[in-house]
Amino acid sequence: MSDDMGVIVRTMARATIPLIGIFGAYVVSHGHLTPGGGFQGGATIAGAGILFLLAFGLSEMKRRYDKHLYSALEGIGGLVFLGAAMLGIGTAFFYNTLWHDGPVFNGEPGTLLSAGYLPIMNLAVGLKVFTGLVSAMAAIALYRRWKS
Numbered sequence: 001m002s003d004d005m006g007v008i009v010r011t012m013a014r015a016t017i018p019l020i021g022i023f024g025a026y027v028v029s030h031g032h033l034t035p036g037g038g039f040q041g042g043a044t045i046a047g048a049g050i051l052f053l054l055a056f057g058l059s060e061m062k063r064r065y066d067k068h069l070y071s072a073l074e075g076i077g078g079l080v081f082l083g084a085a086m087l088g089i090g091t092a093f094f095y096n097t098l099w100h101d102g103p104v105f106n107g108e109p110g111t112l113l114s115a116g117y118l119p120i121m122n123l124a125v126g127l128k129v130f131t132g133l134v135s136a137m138a139a140i141a142l143y144r145r146w147k148s
Contacts, residue, residue, distance in 0.1 A: 005055055013055035020048040028126035029078035030113035038125025058141050065138050067104030070131045084117045
């Protein structure tokens with residue numbers, strides 16, 4: 001696959017992959033203030049991984065992709081999300097204890113540290129979506145390569 005891609009495509013991918021990742025991290029971290037959040041930012045960051053697969057090919061992706069690491073990170077993302085949801089179980093499921101009673105993340109509304117555990121949940125969802133989508137695309141690419 002990477003033999004088909006020219007030097008221009010690979011050079012542009014090297015330049016844009018970090019920018020896509022930075023923008024996705026911005027969307028995840030500002031999800032409680034602006035449109036977006038964990039899912040949208042995670043999908044954006046996964047776009048950088050998919051661009052890497054398309055530009056550099058399956059052989060380079062296999063060298064750099066560790067399925068055990070991605071599987072562990074996806075599980076951690078899900079557990080952090082569920083753990084944050086359980087923090088307020090004494091009052092209600094998803095009760096935002098950090099915003100109401102916590103020592104951190106209870107700042108002035110409209111600021112980055114103002115939403116309790118919502119930024120933590122956005123990070124967890126972003127991690128889960130990013131790792132899940134990249135893993136799915138790697139699996140599809142490997143399956144397609146195996147079939148031909």
